Amino acid sequence: MSATIKDVAKLAGVSVATVSRVLNDLPGYSEETRIRVMNAVAELRYQPNAIARGLVNKRTQTIGVLFPSVSSAFSSEILHGIEEAAQEQGYSVVVCNTAEDGKRTKKYLQVLREKQVDGIIYSSGVLKEEYHQTLQAMAIPVVLVATKSEYADIPYVKVDDHQAAYDACAYLIRRGHRRIAMIGGPAHDVIAGEPRIAGFRAALADHGLPPDEAPVLDGRFIFAGGCEAAEELLRQAPEVTAVFAAGDEMAIGVISTAARLGIAVPAQLSVIGYDNLKLAEMCYPPLTTVAQPLAEMGRLAAAKLIARIETGQPEASEILPHQVMERGTVSTRE
Amino acid sequence: MSATIKDVAKLAGVSVATVSRVLNDLPGYSEETRIRVMNAVAELRYQPNAIARGLVNKRTQTIGVLFPSVSSAFSSEILHGIEEAAQEQGYSVVVCNTAEDGKRTKKYLQVLREKQVDGIIYSSGVLKEEYHQTLQAMAIPVVLVATKSEYADIPYVKVDDHQAAYDACAYLIRRGHRRIAMIGGPAHDVIAGEPRIAGFRAALADHGLPPDEAPVLDGRFIFAGGCEAAEELLRQAPEVTAVFAAGDEMAIGVISTAARLGIAVPAQLSVIGYDNLKLAEMCYPPLTTVAQPLAEMGRLAAAKLIARIETGQPEASEILPHQVMERGTVSTRE
DNA sequence: CTGAAAGCGCTTACAG
DNA sequence: CTGAAAGCGCTTACAG
Secondary structure: OOOOHHHHHHHHOOOHHHHHHHHOOOOOOOHHHHHHHHHHHHHHOOOOOHHHHHHHHOOOOEEEEEEOOOOOHHHHHHHHHHHHHHHHOOOEEEEEEOOOOHHHHHHHHHHHHHOOOOEEEEEOOOOOHHHHHHHHHHOOOEEEEOOOOOOOOOOEEEEOHHHHHHHHHHHHHHOOOOOEEEEEOOOOOOOOOHHHHHHHHHHHHHOOOOOOOOOEEEOOOOHHHHHHHHHHHHHHOOOOOEEEEOOHHHHHHHHHHHHHOOOOOOOOOEEEEEEOOOHHHHOOOOOEEEEOOHHHHHHHHHHHHHHHHHHOOOOOOEEEOOEEEOOOOOOOOO | OOOOHHHHHHHHOOOHHHHHHHHOOOOOOOHHHHHHHHHHHHHHOOOOOHHHHHHHHOOOOEEEEEEOOOOOHHHHHHHHHHHHHHHHOOOEEEEEEOOOOHHHHHHHHHHHHHOOOOEEEEEOOOOOHHHHHHHHHHOOOEEEEOOOOOOOOOOEEEEOHHHHHHHHHHHHHHOOOOOEEEEEOOOOOOOOOHHHHHHHHHHHHHOOOOOOOOOEEEOOOOHHHHHHHHHHHHHHOOOOOEEEEOOHHHHHHHHHHHHHOOOOOOOOOEEEEEEOOOHHHHOOOOOEEEEOOHHHHHHHHHHHHHHHHHHOOOOOOEEEOOEEEOOOOOOOOO
């Protein structure tokens, strides 16, 4: 078995209290004892037991992160940012894939509670009232990333979806496009669906284009959905010269579909995406898209959570800047 | 504060030992007490404290996973499989991004030890002697995924890299290609570099093609590297009709570069990748590639680790089948 | 069937 | 500057 604090105390000829003090940099021992203790630690290759420590401190130095899907490029970039910030601050992160399933989510929340995590990050998706209640019962800090909620006690970090969609559409208009379509998420999705559609329409209206005539299809935020929607769009509204796809995977779907149908991008059809996944630079032509700083969002969410854990002070929500990344899929029209 | 086992014992009018028994489904109490206890549990919304339990059981029901990069598509698919299997068996997974940095890796190993994880999965990359030693000192089960090692006590689950590369090359030959190049990883990479290059050359040789004349470039397994290598290749060996890129990101780089240079894929240049990331289906034409069952590898690695943890029996290594996925980037030559 | 008690490996008043 | 002791929330022989 591994050495315990008792073993080092015995070897150093001091009490465990003293060992604990030097290990935790607390005051109260002579330089000589410090050295004796450190020698014993080294000799026994002693490593503290974080579980025992956690039991008395009521702190585990670990946070839980809930994703609707861990394998998506979107989630992995956020996770990357979270992991980075957490590790810098000495926290571990346990990943939970809810698969957008209520039962799994509840199950995970329970596990996280039993494991006494110090805080939770909830990513992309609606924080249901039900979850909020159990979170409240757990009485631990929570922060939202790439989503938001009405609950005042839960800060979020995200981009302004309405404005980002507005800017994507305005960009297309500025480049001379007039017949613009959108492929977005489900209209009833209050986080990433509705606001982007509204932003898109607002941009149209502000530029004197009839917002209700523009086709808006649902691509479910996935590649296949983008392909299907593009196919339908191209059939029903061939006059469209540009499409705003509210997710890069869908945008790539549009590009693939156009290529398959012999429609040149951007010469015949312009496409602007949303997210700026690594994917966006890997297609040809490289995808013009409105960037969300995903890793940064993850980092900031983790930083806020940890600050909340350690200071107890409430943290403010934050809207991070988005940015249209001009690449190769939008052409200029006269 | 949350209720503890003492609270429920008091409310149920029994001892904590009895509460513990019913909670853990151990024998030794009447139906009546069981009900009294369960009622108290419900009334107090009692949740056991896994940290306290872990301290006495010496089991935390959590495993650590080390990745060289958490945000890569490759790692996320493996992670997805691991998370799934782990969650089914009641284990949590903490993710560690080593960033291929020795110091971070050592740091993480130490943290995982202090947090008393029950086992560790080490993904893709060489398990250095140094790591092996600290792992040995920790005395906990380890399994390797998408990599392997010489250490008999550490099982691995991966694909046969040599054979997979061989099959990719043989596929190209079968489709009529004779002037074939490879874009692989660093030749000194014993896991994913050298074996694939050797497999590629073996296939050439077995089919009567001079293996040493075929260009083999290093694309560092990344998109940019694939682009650079493709550019150099196309300049230096324009006679090449097909390239085997030993990683999908690199393959996509080849396709992008070809498109940029006006070289038609697959009409003028055929490309076969390696991995079968989700990416592979998202480009146009969709990428022909040799598939590794990444999620399955993750699942199996987790299953082996957990079996090892729970039974104490050693687990065998496993080579999973690969498969060439015929899609749209390889043409047939006469 | 049930409970008192020891113990898991730490931290932290408290007393000196 | 230092140690004895209590306690964190559980589990598990042991005794009855």
